[in-house]
Amino acid sequence: MRSSSIVYLSWKALRYRPLRSLLLIGTIALTLYFPRALQEFINRSEEVLSARARSTPLLIGPRGSSIDLTLNALYFTSQELPALRYSSYEALSQKNYGKTIPIYSRFLAGQSPLVGTSLAYFKLRGLTVSTGRTMTRLGDCVIGANLAQNENLQPGDTITSSPENIFDLAGVYPLRMRITGILAPNRTPDDDAIFVDLKSAWIIEGLAHGHEELSRSETLELQRDSKGEFLRANASVIEFNEVTDTNVGDFHFHGDRGNYPLSSVILVPHNQKQRALALAHYGDPVTAEQIVIPAVAVEQLAKTLFATQRLAFTAFTLLGIAALALALMVFLLSFRLREREMLTYSKIGATGRAVACLQGVEVLVIIAAATILAQAGIVLTRSAAQDIFTRLIS
Amino acid sequence: MLASTSLISSCENSGNQANPDLSPTGKPTIAAVNYPLAYFAERLSAEFAEVLFDPSPGTDPAYWEPTDNQVSSIQQADLILLNGAGYARWTSSRTIPYEATVITSTSFEDAFIKLQDGIRHTHQRGTASHTHEGVASTTWLDLMQASAQASSTAEALIEQFPEHSDSVSRELESLLTDLGDLDRQMRTTTAALRGADLVVSHPVYQYWTRAYELSAHSLHWEPTQELGASEMSELAATRTEGASARYFIWETQPSQENLDKIKIAGFINIVVNPCGGRPRNGDFLKVMRENISSLNKGIPQGASTGAVEP
Numbered sequence: 001m002r003s004s005s006i007v008y009l010s011w012k013a014l015r016y017r018p019l020r021s022l023l024l025i026g027t028i029a030l031t032l033y034f035p036r037a038l039q040e041f042i043n044r045s046e047e048v049l050s051a052r053a054r055s056t057p058l059l060i061g062p063r064g065s066s067i068d069l070t071l072n073a074l075y076f077t078s079q080e081l082p083a084l085r086y087s088s089y090e091a092l093s094q095k096n097y098g099k100t101i102p103i104y105s106r107f108l109a110g111q112s113p114l115v116g117t118s119l120a121y122f123k124l125r126g127l128t129v130s131t132g133r134t135m136t137r138l139g140d141c142v143i144g145a146n147l148a149q150n151e152n153l154q155p156g157d158t159i160t161s162s163p164e165n166i167f168d169l170a171g172v173y174p175l176r177m178r179i180t181g182i183l184a185p186n187r188t189p190d191d192d193a194i195f196v197d198l199k200s201a202w203i204i205e206g207l208a209h210g211h212e213e214l215s216r217s218e219t220l221e222l223q224r225d226s227k228g229e230f231l232r233a234n235a236s237v238i239e240f241n242e243v244t245d246t247n248v249g250d251f252h253f254h255g256d257r258g259n260y261p262l263s264s265v266i267l268v269p270h271n272q273k274q275r276a277l278a279l280a281h282y283g284d285p286v287t288a289e290q291i292v293i294p295a296v297a298v299e300q301l302a303k304t305l306f307a308t309q310r311l312a313f314t315a316f317t318l319l320g321i322a323a324l325a326l327a328l329m330v331f332l333l334s335f336r337l338r339e340r341e342m343l344t345y346s347k348i349g350a351t352g353r354a355v356a357c358l359q360g361v362e363v364l365v366i367i368a369a370a371t372i373l374a375q376a377g378i379v380l381t382r383s384a385a386q387d388i389f390t391r392l393i394s
Numbered sequence: 395m396l397a398s399t400s401l402i403s404s405c406e407n408s409g410n411q412a413n414p415d416l417s418p419t420g421k422p423t424i425a426a427v428n429y430p431l432a433y434f435a436e437r438l439s440a441e442f443a444e445v446l447f448d449p450s451p452g453t454d455p456a457y458w459e460p461t462d463n464q465v466s467s468i469q470q471a472d473l474i475l476l477n478g479a480g481y482a483r484w485t486s487s488r489t490i491p492y493e494a495t496v497i498t499s500t501s502f503e504d505a506f507i508k509l510q511d512g513i514r515h516t517h518q519r520g521t522a523s524h525t526h527e528g529v530a531s532t533t534w535l536d537l538m539q540a541s542a543q544a545s546s547t548a549e550a551l552i553e554q555f556p557e558h559s560d561s562v563s564r565e566l567e568s569l570l571t572d573l574g575d576l577d578r579q580m581r582t583t584t585a586a587l588r589g590a591d592l593v594v595s596h597p598v599y600q601y602w603t604r605a606y607e608l609s610a611h612s613l614h615w616e617p618t619q620e621l622g623a624s625e626m627s628e629l630a631a632t633r634t635e636g637a638s639a640r641y642f643i644w645e646t647q648p649s650q651e652n653l654d655k656i657k658i659a660g661f662i663n664i665v666v667n668p669c670g671g672r673p674r675n676g677d678f679l680k681v682m683r684e685n686i687s688s689l690n691k692g693i694p695q696g697a698s699t700g701a702v703e704p
Contacts (some may be wrong), residue, residue, distance in 0.1 A: 068553075118491060136489050138487050140489065199487075
């Protein structure tokens with residue numbers, strides 16, 4: 001029997017039972033795909049984690065879980081640790097340990113993290129404004145590329161911060177922010193975030209506000225407390241929920257700014273000496289703050305991921321063996337059912353070797369198709385792993 | 395001293411990390427919030443940097459409101475010199491890079507003069523009451539404080555541009571000499587004003603009066619505003635019993651009509667220009683010398699009640 005005839009007859013046999021063939025291809029493809037895809041996903045995730053961590057030399061924050069602190073600063077996850085006082089940031093800034101970039105990542109606008117920071121953050125992350133310009137005053141924001149695309153937002157549009165608790169009727173007003181620019185995409189959590197001046201984040205916090213002049217007698221009530229008489233603005237005094245060119249001068253801060261909150265401070269030492277001094281200073285358990293090397297914290301996280309990977313890999317391998325055994329059984333049963341067909345081939349002159357080849361080619365075609373399908377899935381997983389991981393962790 | 399304190403600023407050891415954002419001439423840019431700081435920066439960094447000071451002559455930088463484009467230009471500066479003491483309120487409502495800002499008055503912030511002219515109030519029941527109080531901000535009129543601000547400016551320049559430390563140090567020495575001379579002249583000149591009946595047209599002379607041991611009553615008048623009966627009554631109410639001479643200090647040259655009215659009221663007109671904004675002619679030192687000259691012309695007439703043309 002000629003080779004082309006063997007291939008032709010095998011192809012016809014596979015097409016004659018398409019459901020069986022597709023099930024076998026799918027089962028084998030998934031068996032091959034899952035362990036490799038998991039490995040690719042974990043490897044790519046580790047690369048993504050490490051790259052962002054490496055671009056964040058040091059992190060200063062309140063004492064507590066270093067992983068929580070790192071994930072909040074790098075991926076804008078919810079703030080689990082208590083706030084860092086602004087005075088700590090000031091003290092750090094005066095210590096000459098390098099460039100200091102404040103981060104206040106606590107609030108949301110819809111599902112998007114709202115990050116209060118300084119302009120130096122954009123330089124650190126290599127972020128550029130692709131459309132519009134950067135923020136110039138209170139209430140301005142620049143947004144990530146994904147957010148702009150998904151929500152169809154442009155410079156000049158507005159976006160409103162979300163109240164932390166919808167039942168807190170007496171809480172601070174949501175702030176309607178002016179979008180001044182859209183950042184160029186960089187395939188990191190920055191693409192989904194909203195960036196504001198630190199002071200704007202404090203307005204959302206309620207530490208600063210703007211309102212009309214307290215000069216009209218009908219807006220004020222005379223009250224008395226232990227310190228003497230004071231005036232209480234009544235409900236007719238309107239607090240501004242949006243900063244405009246007209247009212248920007250009416251916004252003011254209250255209280256001691258040293259007590260204002262931050263999530264963390266990114267420290268970028270300019271040389272090894274500054275780095276060593278910072279590590280030594282904050283390594284002292286007496287200090288109220290901790291210093292974290294994000295790359296080390298991420299390594300710890302990666303170890304956890306690897307442990308999970310090993311467990312999943314073992315499970316997938318066992319499942320794969322079972323699936324392959326099942327596929328083998330399907331093949332064997334199939335050949336048993338086709339015994340009469342094979343006997344006919346023998347009677348019309350096919351040798352035993354040709355009949356074996358016929359069955360072998362069928363198996364090979366199915367395995368080849370399954371392998372190609374699995375490999376395609378792995379390639380797709382590899383390319384999408386960064387985005388998937390970023391979304392999962394954020 | 396790249397330092398930051400109350401104005402939400404920070405310091406950065408920029409060290410050798412000079413910002414690559416250069417002016418069109420290829421020189422680094424230094425932004426300043428008022429003319430005295432711009433002048434100090436111009437003197438100290440003339441060889442290697444350009445100074446960005448946007449408010450035009452005649453504009454009071456303390457109340458200047460920059461446009462978005464102007465803020466964007468300031469954001470590109472390698473160094474942003476702030477006066478501190480709440481001066482230039484726009485700096486707390488605009489986005490400026492914390493790491494590039496320097497508050498030049500940090501070294502004497504304990505000596506700020508507090509103003510208590512706000513009303514204590516609260517906005518919501520149960521929330522703490524507060525007062526919008528501030529501090530006097532025309533710090534440089536005490537010329538020793540001006541020297542401290544010049545020194546802070548020099549320190550920040552050296553930290554940011556260490557390769558120019560020699561020229562900055564050299565220029566600082568010269569600038570401090572000039573300011574020291576001015577301070578001595580001002581002290582000598584104003585000695586005769588101690589105990590005199592002094593009225594100032596605007597509440598911007600707090601540090602000047604403290605530094606030179608003067609006592610003044612502040613009004614809220616503009617040099618060109620029309621002085622009616624109520625203003626003249628307000629002026630009359632400032633008179634101290636037994637004072638031998640009365641002087642009226644203007645911020646800038648007032649209208650002739652106002653000069654005459656003040657003269658008729660028995661005051662000697664003197665102009666002491668705080669020079670917060672860029673002068674139309676000359677520079678900071680020239681304006682301060684003109685102030686001393688105006689004082690020198692006016693004070694001798696204190697013995698008589700005749701007025702002097704400023």
